[in-house]
Structures are given as C-alpha cells and as structure tokens.
Amino acid sequence: MDKPDQYVLERQVGFVMRRAVQRHIAIFSALIPEMTPTQFAALAKLCELGQASQNELGRLTAMDVATIKGVVDRLRARSLISSAPLESDKRRLMLTPTRQGRALYRKYAPQAAEVTRQTLAPLDDGERRQLLQLLERLT
C-alpha cells in the first residue's frame, strides 16, 4: 500500500487553507483589480499610521524584509507612497502615503471589507466570528 492512511491530503490544514486563500484572492482581485491584497494591506496600514519606516511597516503587515521592499517599490513606482531616509537615524527609510495613495485607500477600503464579507459568505454570523477567532489562535 502506497497510501499510509494517517495522511490524506484533503484533510491537512495546509491544503485546506491554501484553497481558502486561493478563493479569497480571486474575490479580492475581482473587487479590487487595481492592486494586490498585499499591496493594499501595506497601503492601508501606512495610511492608518500616517507614517512608518519600511521595516516597521513590514512587521505590522507580516512581511519579511525582502517582501516588504518589493511591495514598497511597486507602491512607490505608482506614486502611492513616498520615501525618504530619516535624518535622526540614517538606517531607516521613512514612508508616507501620497495624496493619491490616501485617496485610493479611501476609495477601496469599503471594497476590501466587502472582500471579507464575500469570502465568508458561506458562513453565518456566528461561524464567521468563530472562524476568525480560531485562525487567530493559530498564530
């Protein structure tokens, strides 16, 4: 037998989560074709903070140094954020959303909330809360 029955792909959390994430991303890009979930997360967090260093923004959005750099580069290329080295600590690259970045965030924030709603649409209210709560406890 080649299939040790202790392992069934479809019952592994990793597989199930991967599929759920795939569906979520599909919903996201249908509702917000202008940017990726990752880019929106970074822009949203930066708008919420007003200002942050690249590293700080990465930590708060759960992106490692290489990932946040790429995301920031792309957002900056589209003039949604601006960056400047900090005078008082020359290691740090301070980021600020531009006027257009803030406008785009304001425009899509309701859509982004709607993405969550549509992703969770198969569940009722209690189940939604439960799912989020259980997922949070995994981290």
Added chain:
Amino acid sequence: MDKPDQYVLERQVGFVMRRAVQRHIAIFSALIPEMTPTQFAALAKLCELGQASQNELGRLTAMDVATIKGVVDRLRARSLISSAPLESDKRRLMLTPTRQGRALYRKYAPQAAEVTRQTLAPLDDGERRQLLQLLERLT
C-alpha cells in the same frame, strides 16, 4: 480621518489566513526540510493515484497549469517522479512516482500528519474539527 473604521487590516480573513499559512509553512519546513508543502502535496497525491497526467495532478492538488509544471519539473529533477507522453493521447504527460519518490513519501507521510497536528496544537479536538470544516465550506 484616514481610517474608515469599517476596514481594520487585522480583522480581515485574508490577513488572518495569511499569517496562519505562514506559521504552517514554518512548521512544515522545520519537520520536512527536504521538500516544500507544495512538492509534498503533489508527490503524495501521485503516490495515492499511482499515476496521473500533469494536468490531472494539478487539478487534484489545486495548482494551475504553470504552477504544477514547475513543481513537476523540480520533482523530476530530483528523480522523485518520472514522466512520459501518453501513446493514446499525445497531449497528455503521464506521471509516475519513482521508487525513491514512493520511499520519500512513505518516510514523510507521518511527519506531514504531524505538521497538521502541530499547526492545530493551540486548539482542542472539537475546535480542530470545526476549523477544518469551516475552512472547507469557504471553498
């Protein structure tokens, strides 16, 4: 105000799932450093089936054509699977696990189940079942 309070990053399913997946992948690569979750999923499914076309394997493991191609290429480069065009349908590339592929699958299947256990460790039995069930309903 720059923060429309209908949108809070930390409460979006996408963000919470992303973090859970990150932790899961970290656990996986600690327990199974020899391959990625994706590669293991493809190998496992192929061992379960005995044989499958690349396309078929992609569908069953939720990978699109480009993704499954890359994964298959890497597994083949490590001699874990072999491939040959099908005589009766020259479009299809039939895949078979090699002896070593099967051996590696058998070796790591218990570890892979353990990855799921460790990922779900913060939850009790009922919560685990519930989480998996809720996630499945999202797809």
Added chain:
DNA sequence: CATATTTTGTTTGTGTACAAATAGACTGTG
C-alpha cells in the same frame, strides 16, 4: 572611548501562484 552586537535595508537565489498567449492534439457536429 572602543568594539561587539543589533538594527535596518539591499541583493541574490529559489519556489509558489496566476494571467495571458501560443501550439499541438483531440472531439463533436454539421
């Protein structure tokens, strides 16, 4: 004060993930 350590950012390399375009092989229908 001097240097070991930490922090921040960059670069490189590998591996998913998906869209879109292409090509060849099959199938169905007229």
Added chain:
DNA sequence: CACAGTCTATTTGTACACAAACAAAATATG
C-alpha cells in the same frame, strides 16, 4: 470529412515569500 471548439502542455511576465549574505548605521557594554 472538415473544421470549430476544447483540452493539455509550454512559455513569458508579474508578484509574493523566505533564506542567506552583505553593508552601513546605531546601540550596548566593558
């Protein structure tokens, strides 16, 4: 049979995601 539509696989391009190695700046500690 012809050929329109479908299926399988490949290729190209963009975007995360992480590890590892590096450099420069700041901090800590002796």
